Amino acid sequence: xxxxxxxxxxxxxxxxxxxxxxxxxxxxxxxxxxxxxxxxxxxxxxxxxxxxxxxxxxxxxxxxxxxxxxxxxxxxxxxxxxxxxxxxxxxxxxxxxxxxxxxxxxxxxxxxxxxxxxxxxxxxxxxxxxx
Amino acid sequence: xxxxxxxxxxxxxxxxxxxxxxxxxxxxxxxxxxxxxxxxxxxxxxxxxxxxxxxxxxxxxxxxxxxxxxxxxxxxxxxxxxxxxxxxxxxxxxxxxxxxxxxxxxxxxxxxxxxxxxxxxxxxxxxxxxxxxxxxxxxxxxxxxxxxxxxxxxxxxxxxxxxxxxxxxxxxxxxxxxxxxxxxxxxxxxxxxxxxxxxxxxxxxxxxxxxxxxxxxxxxxxxxxxxxxxxxxxxxxxxxxxxxxxx
Amino acid sequence: xxxxxxxxxxxxxxxxxxxxxxxxxxxxxxxxxxxxxxxxxxxxxxxxxxxxxxxxxxxxxxxxxxxxxxxxxxxxxxxxxxxxxxxxxxxxxxxxxxxxxxxxxxxxxxxxxxxxxxxxxxxxxxxxxxxxxxxxxxxxxxxxxxxxxxxxxxxxxxxxxxxxxxxxxxxxxxxxxxxxxxxxxxxxxxxxxxxxxxxxxxxxxxxxxxxxxxxxxxxxxxxxxxxxxxxxxxxxxxxxxxxxxxxxxxxxxxxxxxxxxxxxxxxxxxxxxxxxxxxxxxxxxxxxxxxxxxxxxxxxxxxxxxxxxxxxxxxxxxxxxxxxxxxxxxxxxxxxxxxxxxxxxxxxxxxxxxxxxxxxxxxxxxxxxxxxxxxxxxxxxxxxxxxxxxxxxxxxxxxxxxxxxxxxxxxxxxxxxxxxxxxxxxxxxxxxxxxxxxxxxxxxxxxxxxxxxxxxxxxxxxxxxxxxxxxxxxxxxxxxxxxxxxxxxxxxxxxxxxxxxxxxxxxxxxxxxxxxxxxxxxxxxxxxxxxxxxxxxxxxxxxxxxxxxxxxxxxxxxxxxxxxxxxxxxxxxxxxxxxxxxxxxxx
Ligand SMILES: Cc1cc2nc3c(=O)[nH]c(=O)nc-3n(C[C@H](O)[C@H](O)[C@H](O)COP(=O)(O)OP(=O)(O)OC[C@H]3O[C@@H](n4cnc5c(N)ncnc54)[C@H](O)[C@@H]3O)c2cc1C
Ligand code: SF4
Ligand code: FES
Numbered sequence: 001x002x003x004x005x006x007x008x009x010x011x012x013x014x015x016x017x018x019x020x021x022x023x024x025x026x027x028x029x030x031x032x033x034x035x036x037x038x039x040x041x042x043x044x045x046x047x048x049x050x051x052x053x054x055x056x057x058x059x060x061x062x063x064x065x066x067x068x069x070x071x072x073x074x075x076x077x078x079x080x081x082x083x084x085x086x087x088x089x090x091x092x093x094x095x096x097x098x099x100x101x102x103x104x105x106x107x108x109x110x111x112x113x114x115x116x117x118x119x120x121x122x123x124x125x126x127x128x129x130x131x
Numbered sequence: 132x133x134x135x136x137x138x139x140x141x142x143x144x145x146x147x148x149x150x151x152x153x154x155x156x157x158x159x160x161x162x163x164x165x166x167x168x169x170x171x172x173x174x175x176x177x178x179x180x181x182x183x184x185x186x187x188x189x190x191x192x193x194x195x196x197x198x199x200x201x202x203x204x205x206x207x208x209x210x211x212x213x214x215x216x217x218x219x220x221x222x223x224x225x226x227x228x229x230x231x232x233x234x235x236x237x238x239x240x241x242x243x244x245x246x247x248x249x250x251x252x253x254x255x256x257x258x259x260x261x262x263x264x265x266x267x268x269x270x271x272x273x274x275x276x277x278x279x280x281x282x283x284x285x286x287x288x289x290x291x292x293x294x295x296x297x298x299x300x301x302x303x304x305x306x307x308x309x310x311x312x313x314x315x316x317x318x319x320x321x322x323x324x325x326x327x328x329x330x331x332x333x334x335x336x337x338x339x340x341x342x343x344x345x346x347x348x349x350x351x352x353x354x355x356x357x358x359x360x361x362x363x364x365x366x367x368x369x370x371x372x373x374x375x376x377x378x
Numbered sequence: 379x380x381x382x383x384x385x386x387x388x389x390x391x392x393x394x395x396x397x398x399x400x401x402x403x404x405x406x407x408x409x410x411x412x413x414x415x416x417x418x419x420x421x422x423x424x425x426x427x428x429x430x431x432x433x434x435x436x437x438x439x440x441x442x443x444x445x446x447x448x449x450x451x452x453x454x455x456x457x458x459x460x461x462x463x464x465x466x467x468x469x470x471x472x473x474x475x476x477x478x479x480x481x482x483x484x485x486x487x488x489x490x491x492x493x494x495x496x497x498x499x500x501x502x503x504x505x506x507x508x509x510x511x512x513x514x515x516x517x518x519x520x521x522x523x524x525x526x527x528x529x530x531x532x533x534x535x536x537x538x539x540x541x542x543x544x545x546x547x548x549x550x551x552x553x554x555x556x557x558x559x560x561x562x563x564x565x566x567x568x569x570x571x572x573x574x575x576x577x578x579x580x581x582x583x584x585x586x587x588x589x590x591x592x593x594x595x596x597x598x599x600x601x602x603x604x605x606x607x608x609x610x611x612x613x614x615x616x617x618x619x620x621x622x623x624x625x626x627x628x629x630x631x632x633x634x635x636x637x638x639x640x641x642x643x644x645x646x647x648x649x650x651x652x653x654x655x656x657x658x659x660x661x662x663x664x665x666x667x668x669x670x671x672x673x674x675x676x677x678x679x680x681x682x683x684x685x686x687x688x689x690x691x692x693x694x695x696x697x698x699x700x701x702x703x704x705x706x707x708x709x710x711x712x713x714x715x716x717x718x719x720x721x722x723x724x725x726x727x728x729x730x731x732x733x734x735x736x737x738x739x740x741x742x743x744x745x746x747x748x749x750x751x752x753x754x755x756x757x758x759x760x761x762x763x764x765x766x767x768x769x770x771x772x773x774x775x776x777x778x779x780x781x782x783x784x785x786x787x788x789x790x791x792x793x794x795x796x797x798x799x800x801x802x803x804x805x806x807x808x809x810x811x812x813x814x815x816x817x818x819x820x821x822x823x824x825x826x827x828x829x830x831x832x833x834x835x836x837x838x839x840x841x842x843x844x845x846x847x848x849x850x851x852x853x854x855x856x857x858x859x860x861x862x863x864x865x866x867x868x869x870x871x872x873x874x875x876x877x878x879x880x881x882x883x884x885x886x887x888x889x890x891x892x893x894x895x896x897x898x899x900x901x902x903x904x905x906x907x908x909x910x911x912x913x914x915x916x917x918x919x920x921x922x923x924x925x926x927x928x929x930x931x932x933x934x935x936x937x938x939x940x941x942x943x944x945x946x947x948x949x950x951x952x953x954x955x956x957x958x959x960x961x962x963x964x965x
Pocket of ligand 3: 186187188190191192193194196206207208209
């Protein structure tokens, strides 16, 4: 009979992401999506209120102006930035563009995304009459 | 040449005497230009003949010498001492059972490699007399990066999904290899590989932590391959839906 | 002891072993194949080959050219029937590799590209950037997964061959993870166990290249042929011995001495043209280039420094783009190991032991004198390499002769009757007994590392680029001493699970046997030919030595050396001509 006795190291299902800085930043990205989702929910809620009538809309507006909500919004915005930058950084891996014997430089693809984001944001701001 | 004393903390596991792995520290007089593997070889030759680990080529191409060095999956022959302090910790790769000391059991990976059918599945058999396939440098470039994998398994060690699923996930290198053949202009085997690739344990198990691509010593970028495979797999799925609808 | 029955047992899963396994599976899918290897197939040292594999494919080339280059490159010690067969078959094999997915580098037309290589008159070396062997090995390994009849025994260390009255019956191997000895019974055995470069201290060969299969055959009564011919590759990185492929020079790199002078022009290899010309200067054969280094060093014209004695490899004029495209590994290795970037810096290099021209004696079919026992790849000596192998011929050799040995083994396996069971079992028990005795031995005073060092050193000093009677006698004596003391090595590790102390000890035993064959064959060959250069016999002596040396094992003392005539068909021995007179193509 053989003396083999392979040793299996258990991985914690709940705290594995604390074992490496890389996993923590991955988790940050994942958690940030929760805030992004929550904020989306808030906006969609706003749309519903708008459809319901001016009263509901006004209530919603004053709700989002509440200092606590503003603070929460700022936090959400911070996570939004985290989410966007970490996602954009990964895009060139998922999206390879080949022209002949070369791939388009990843930096260009990332840059393209930021430019698109900029243009889109500007457009929204213009629509909103801010800029 | 200047010598430097390094404290090498090596995780030992001797199945006949250890209930669980324990660290053992060796003091190794090292040359400045050594790699961690050289230090291990010094221990083996001069201090402790019972230390077990795998190595062969010493030129980062055979893929034998993957260890966790100061917490990072690395090739022992590519981990230069000049990049480390005087205390270096060497452990077996994560996510694989430890056979003995730094040697891990990799049967599971070898099975997975086979499962993705990593060989050319041609449209029709071509005789040698008919000569080579024409493949332009651009077509070669499309899959070349994914053919560079040396099966060192650093990516499996870095991949939390592989560990969390208890080795269910097919994992970075095997999926990247499947993608390599799918992208080869000589191959038409994508549908034959699809049931493995698109299975629950296949590309969709990947949550894009991206650690595999960071630790890969050969710039294979398995994470990228998997995301691209997700895309084609989704498209295949959609077109097959449309196909069913149309018929 | 567990018995594993197979029709064909293959020892070694490198390029040759995998090619052989696939050839058996294709010839007859009903045959069971046991593919035994001490490492996982993709770890085999074929993965380290960088430069490429030669095969005539372009319109300006002919089979005769490849034949002539190979025969003269080998200083007429090649068997010409084998070379002819080789040059005829190799291109088909390379195309077959292409069909199996090998990512050969391409011309813009989509046809495979070829590059210049040392000693070759025309460009004919197929390559996959500078990782040719790596891609070939992985292509073969991955393709082998297609065939259900190939059963792999990864990490099984083969120890002995079983032979019943000059008929091969199988081998024993230890399963490394359990320490259990298994008996592989097979109607035919093919040894594909690779080279033995590790007998030298400074080598491009990986840790696994310890000549195990050569030693197994040697002990089983098969002679080792032409063992004195050891190839030094002219461009190894000092310190580590890592190889910088001949591709560096094929692409146009220069070799410079300490005065930045292309010294090869002083050794009948010139003239020094700025662009590479085949069979000239840096594209001369390896033996001549390594010898030129030695001469330069004697003249005090090599560079002395932290790396010892080196010359410079200058690739700066090739430009970053070409280096990145065709020599990416070279750049990576140079920067990592000697902190020199070939794009901007001179890279220090020196000759390094690289390849064994000699090996297990086989005929043109890969058959050894023991019926049913075959050998292929670097461990074998079919004699296409003679006294000096041309770069890029051995990746071809392992394909052609791996497949060929397999086909003949298949024929043999179908015709042969089962060997006598009791005798084979008894031999296996003996083999197991020896391992058990090694475990039981206590108080051994000799250390593996020390003996290995002494053997390494004496080979480097006595059997190096240049040898003479005195140095060789010294080597012979030291090896005999090491061999005697080896019997007093005791294992420090008594574990049965992945005991690398055990395997290194067995490997040392094999290396000592190979080293002995090298030193004795070299001592007896009193001439200079190819890689075997004697300071006391500087001329080639075709009268006495147009012959293969055959070293026969002697369990109680020095090996017996006898000789076998070289097969000459169409090329009569002549002077080897390089430089301007060789008429090589501009690369
Ligand atoms: C750095 C380098 C670069 C090279 N470049 C080129 C080149 O550009 N062109 C060229 O033509 N040639 C080149 N060569 C030479 C060529 O690569 C080798 O000669 C060839 O790959 C040998 O292949 P093989 O199959 O015979 O042996 P290997 O690939 O070495 O395989 C040997 C196999 O035998 C097994 N084995 C050994 N002992 C045992 C045992 N006791 N039990 C079980 N299994 C065992 C091993 O596990 C392994 O699987 C190069 C060599 C080196 C070292
Ligand atoms: S993908 Fe990279 S890290 Fe993973 S096994 Fe291959 S070479 Fe190693
Ligand atoms: S020893 Fe081969 S990769 Fe490190």
